[in-house]
Amino acid sequence: MRREELVRRRLELVAKIRHLQGVDQEVERLLAAEEQGILIPAAAQARVFGEQWDPTWTAKAREQWADSAQWAEYTERSATRTEADWHEIAASMEEITNALAEAKRSGVLPASESANALAEKHREAMSEYFHCTHSMHVVLAGGYVTEPGLQAHYEQAEPGLADWLKQVIDANSRSHGVDPDTAVWE
Template sequence: MDERGRAEGGVTVGRAAAEIGVSVRTLHHWDELGVAIPSGRTNSGYRSYLPVDIARLRRVVLLRDLGVPLARIPTLLSAPAAERRAELTQRRRELADTIARLEAVVRSVDRLLEADEVGVLIPEDEREAVFGDDWNPTMAETARARWGDSAQWAEYAERSATRTPDDWRVLIGPMRDLVDELAEAERAGVAAGSATADTLAERHRAALSEYFHCTPSMHVIIGRLALTEPGMADTYDRIEPGLAAWLSHVIDENARNHGVDPETAVWE
């Protein structure tokens, strides 16, 4: 077939670009680099892409998408079949690994979004077994309504998204033991500001910091909530009458030791 006949079977650079899903500028660049040179000519002398060129372009796009460097593509296209298969096999393996990593990221994002919405990612029928009889299913909803736009809720959700029921048990057990110790200290008349009370206050703050970073100033605010929030106050006072008020006082005095005036404490 003569040059003119070949040209009649070709397409313009714009049509070729549209067919394979790249820009005209990209095809010009590939032409300049010798990656994919159009072999046809129009009647006006402009280059055109023949079917064989389009087929090569599709292979170039595939290899580029697989991560093969552009400079290597011409050599690879002309290499023996065994070499091409080996390259494709390796690239496919890498692509599969990337897909697996991205799927794991998607699952992590899904869990984070769910944790941001509901707080605790434990099936409903398992929550009481993990948190005990005092589990309040509305607690997370109430907390999100109040703190959902805060950095602390975001931190809480991030940590919650990675926690299993066993992880929660590891957190809840020591906190229950600590609350029992707080109750014993109140019954024993331990004074706020004493070394014993300050140690207990710091342990309480450290336990809260497992959920989000809790500064001494923030601890004061939480202590006030333990005193004023009906749900929180009732939880403490069921264990020992007056425990919520005693704990708030202990936290205030411990905060003073960290240079925080409880009267001007802020949520940081």
């Protein structure tokens, strides 16, 4: 009887140790994601995000947003994402960028129903990284016309796209009760 009790207690301890090892691995990945952002090798990042990808962007984002709830949300999501997950996200962003470029070329006007629908798709795609409100979307769009790397990304897809997209996002946000002139990061 004593032996059975000891065996049972040992099995419980082994289960607890395995559970704690799993928790430790999870925390280790979260710490790595907090530091690195994307937890796939640099070569895989280039495959996923394309030749224009600059690995320093994540470090710059960390410097700017490290104390925000959105950075915490981003790193928690990043800690569980595989290269295939990132491919899917990148493909979604490329798809919406191409749709935005085509809309601009076609003369779609900001505040139109189709422009607003595209702005919502863009906001939803951004929400793969962290929950993106309309106000935050406006703040991000400001970076599209002031941050050289972001601006180049959109301009590569279509000249003038960064400015047009900012106008589209601003107009869409107005339709959702957000004044772009007073929009803040929430």
